[in-house]
Amino acid sequence: MKWDQSFSIGCDLVDIQHKELICLVDQLESSLESGLTPQQLGAALKFIVNYTRHHFSAEEAFMEKIGFDELENHKKLHSNLIKEVTDILLSLKHGENLNPENLVKFLVDWVLKHVQEEDQKIGMFARNRKHLAEQTECKLKAEHSRRQLTLARLEKLKDLFKQKLIKIEDFKEQKVKTFTNMLREVGLNQLRAGFDDLYYFLSQSVICNHELKAIVVSFLQTSDLQKGLAEIIEIEDRLLYLRSFQEFEMITDDQFDNYKAEILDAL
Numbered sequence: 606m607k608w609d610q611s612f613s614i615g616c617d618l619v620d621i622q623h624k625e626l627i628c629l630v631d632q633l634e635s636s637l638e639s640g641l642t643p644q645q646l647g648a649a650l651k652f653i654v655n656y657t658r659h660h661f662s663a664e665e666a667f668m669e670k671i672g673f674d675e676l677e678n679h680k681k682l683h684s685n686l687i688k689e690v691t692d693i694l695l696s697l698k699h700g701e702n703l704n705p706e707n708l709v710k711f712l713v714d715w716v717l718k719h720v721q722e723e724d725q726k727i728g729m730f731a732r733n734r735k736h737l738a739e740q741t742e743c744k745l746k747a748e749h750s751r752r753q754l755t756l757a758r759l760e761k762l763k764d765l766f767k768q769k770l771i772k773i774e775d776f777k778e779q780k781v782k783t784f785t786n787m788l789r790e791v792g793l794n795q796l797r798a799g800f801d802d803l804y805y806f807l808s809q810s811v812i813c814n815h816e817l818k819a820i821v822v823s824f825l826q827t828s829d830l831q832k833g834l835a836e837i838i839e840i841e842d843r844l845l846y847l848r849s850f851q852e853f854e855m856i857t858d859d860q861f862d863n864y865k866a867e868i869l870d871a872l
C-alpha cells in the first residue's frame with residue numbers, strides 16, 4: 606500500500622507520519638520474507654510501537670484541536686493497539702515462541718485498516734469543519750458589505766439634507782425606502798438575514814422603532830404573500846415571512862392560521 610493524497614486528514618504533520626508508518630510496516634513485511642530472529646522481530650516491533658506512540662499523540666492533539674466528535678472512541682483504538690503490541694513484546698522478552706508471520710500480519714493489517722478507515726473519519730470531519738468555517742466567513746463578509754452599503758446610502762441622503770437639497774419629509778421617506786430596498790436586495794430566501802440587519806441598525810440607533818415598523822410594512826406591502834410563500838424554500842423562512850404579515854396586522858389571525866396550516870401540511 607502507498608500513501609496518496611486521498612489519505613490526507615488535513616494536518617501536514619500527521620500526514621507525513623502516516624506516510625512514514627505505512628513505509629515502516631511495509632519494510633517489516635519485506636524483512637519477514639528474508640527471515641527474522643525473535644530478537645530482530647522484537648527490535649522492529651519496539652521501534653514501530655515507539656513511533657506509533659509518538660504519532661498517536663500528534664494525531665490526538667490534532668483531533669482535539671478540530672473538536673473531533675469521535676475523539677474518545679478513536680483514542681481507545683490507539684490505546685488498545687499500544688496495549689496489544691506491548692503485551693506481544695513482553696511475551697517475546699519472556700522467550701515465548703510466537704509466530705512472527707502472525708505478529709507482523711496483525712500489525713500491518715491494523716495500521717493499514719486504521720489509516721484507511723478510522724483516520725479518514727478525522728479527515729472528513731476536518732474538511733466539513735473547514736467548509737463550515739468558510740461558509741460562515743463568507744456570510745459575515747456579505748453581511749458586512751450589505752450593512753456598509755446601506756450606511757453609505759444613508760450618508761448620501763444625510764448630505765443631501767445638510768446641503769438643503771431635500772426637505773426633512775423627503776429625507777424620512779427616502780430613508781425608509783433605502784432600508785426597504787435593502788430587504789428586497791437580500792431577497793425573501795434570506796429574509797432572516799435582512800431582519801437581522803434591521804435589528805442591528807436599531808441597536809446602533811441608526812433607525813428607531815417607528816422607522817423599523819415603517820420599513821417592514823413598506824416591504825410587505827409591495828410583496829405578494831402567496832407568491833412569496835411559494836418562492837421561499839425553507840419552512841422556517843416561510844413561517845417568519847407569514848408571521849411578519851400578522852405582526853404588522855396586514856392579515857387577520859384566521860388568515861394567519863390558514864396559511865400556517867398550509868405550510869405545515871407541506872412538511
Ligand SMILES: [Fe+2]
Nearest residue numbers: 664719723724
Ligand atoms: Fe488514528
